[in-house]
Amino acid sequence: MQGLLEETKFLMKKYNISANKSLGQNFLVNEEVLDKIVECSNINKEDLIIEIGPGLGTLTSKLLEKAGKVIAIELDEKMIKILNDRFYLYNNFVLINNDVLKLDLNKLIEDNRENLKKVKIVANLPYYITTPIIMELLEKRINIDSITVMIQKEVADRLTAIPGEKDTGAVTYCVYYYSEPEKILNVSNQSFVPEPKVESEVIKLNIRNTPIVEVKDEKLFFKIIKASFAQRRKTLLNALCNGGIVENKEKAKELLAKLDLDQNIRGENLSIEQFARFI
Numbered sequence: 001m002q003g004l005l006e007e008t009k010f011l012m013k014k015y016n017i018s019a020n021k022s023l024g025q026n027f028l029v030n031e032e033v034l035d036k037i038v039e040c041s042n043i044n045k046e047d048l049i050i051e052i053g054p055g056l057g058t059l060t061s062k063l064l065e066k067a068g069k070v071i072a073i074e075l076d077e078k079m080i081k082i083l084n085d086r087f088y089l090y091n092n093f094v095l096i097n098n099d100v101l102k103l104d105l106n107k108l109i110e111d112n113r114e115n116l117k118k119v120k121i122v123a124n125l126p127y128y129i130t131t132p133i134i135m136e137l138l139e140k141r142i143n144i145d146s147i148t149v150m151i152q153k154e155v156a157d158r159l160t161a162i163p164g165e166k167d168t169g170a171v172t173y174c175v176y177y178y179s180e181p182e183k184i185l186n187v188s189n190q191s192f193v194p195e196p197k198v199e200s201e202v203i204k205l206n207i208r209n210t211p212i213v214e215v216k217d218e219k220l221f222f223k224i225i226k227a228s229f230a231q232r233r234k235t236l237l238n239a240l241c242n243g244g245i246v247e248n249k250e251k252a253k254e255l256l257a258k259l260d261l262d263q264n265i266r267g268e269n270l271s272i273e274q275f276a277r278f279i
Contacts, residue, residue, distance in 0.1 A: 004029040004058060008193055011056050017078050019194055024126030025076070027056055028150070030191035037202055038062050040184050041122050041148040048109065048116040050144075052100050052123040052133060055079055057086045059124060064090050068116045071108065073100045100133060105142045121147040127196070130155050131171055134205075138178040147179070147205040150187060156201035164271040170229040173272050174222065177212055179205035213276040221279050228267025228275075236267045 008027050012018065019025040028034060037059065043049060043066040054060045054072040056079065063070045069092045074080060080097050087093045094112060096103070109119050121144055125133060130151045137147060151159075160181040161167040175181055187200040215221040227243025228236055239245075240252040256263055259277050261270075 004031055004034075005193065008056060008058065011082060015078070015082055017082075020076055020078075024128045025053075025055060026124075026192040026194060026196045028058055028124055028191060029193050030187070033150075033185065033187050033191055033202070034059055034062055036185050037122065037124075037148060037150065038066060040202070040204055041120055041146070043067050043120065043122070046117040048113055048119045050105070050109075050119065050121050050123075052121065053126055054083060055124070057083050059122070060087065060093075063122060064093055068092060069094065069112060069114070071096065071112055073098060073103065075099050101129075101136055105137070105140075109143055118145045119143060120145055121149065123148075124150045127152045127155070127198070134159070135171070135174065138174060138205075138207075145207055147207070148184070148202065150200050150202045152196075153186065153199040153201040156183065156203045159205075160203055164269060164274075168268055170222075170226045173225045173275065175205060176272055179207050181205050213273055215276050215279040217279050221275065224278050225267070225275055228270070232266070232268060234266070235263065236261070236265050236270070237263050239267055 008029050019027060043063065045068045047067045049063050049067040049070045051060055051063060051070060051072045054074050060070060060072055060083065064087065071094045072083060073096045074083060075098065077097060080095065083095050113119065121137060134147065137144065157167045158169050158172055159175050160183050161172045163173050163176050182204050184202040184204055187202060189195045189197070189199060223243070224245055227245055228239045230243060231239060234242065237249065237252045237256060240255065241249055246252045246255060253263060
């Protein structure tokens with residue numbers, strides 16, 4: 001870890017920069033964690049890798065050695081010069097200075113895929129925008145095979161929970177619908193400069209070829225799930241009414257009875273298959 005720490009401090013001093021708190025920057029300086037991220041991503045020369053928020057390029061350098069091509073998407077203009085200086089000799093490196101949520105990622109992939117077989121997301125994501133980025137990748141059906149990211153542990157626990165069990169949220173069901181999530185590695189806050197106040201975790205989402213359940217109306221399906229978690233302490237019966245899914249409590253009671261569900265059950269107790277039966 002000492003080598004990466006010294007390298008990171010050198011780059012920060014050379015370019016006169018500090019971590020941007022508003023962009024959630026914490027620079028990873030643990031070599032073992034970096035190697036584990038690359039290893040579990042199963043990267044080879046037939047892969048196109050999209051890295052979101054490369055920062056100083058610590059992970060980027062390892063990705064470039066393994067992948068066919070790396071597209072690094074960085075919002076912070078201060079990092080752009082560093083990344084260009086570090087990797088200008090690499091012919092498999094593409095750098096984009098933009099907000100990933102404002103890009104047409106499918107077009108970006110189409111323009112850069114060439115003969116590369118698989119597309120994978122690999123990133124140390126800024127914690128403040130983790131969920132929006134992951135939802136963007138999943139809900140817009142971005143043409144990718146897997147997502148390997150390091151995120152805040154609390155968020156990781158929710159994203160990788162089993163629907164219907166502890167720690168679930170509406171996002172859990174969305175992740176599980178589109179992918180097979182798995183936990184990879186807990187990461188201590190001492191692995192970063194500066195040290196964040198929270199623990200981190202590396203997770204991997206393997207994108208399903210088809211969603212885990214078949215529903216006729218995805219929009220309504222997720223509307224019901226989101227309504228169920230909007231007020232966690234409310235029963236599903238009340239959530240259906242408050243979320244505008246049904247007209248009144250009598251209609252809600254009829255719907256629950258039809259599905260053999262108790263009137264006092266909460267949404268967090270339902271499996272994804274049970275939610276699918278509403279549609």
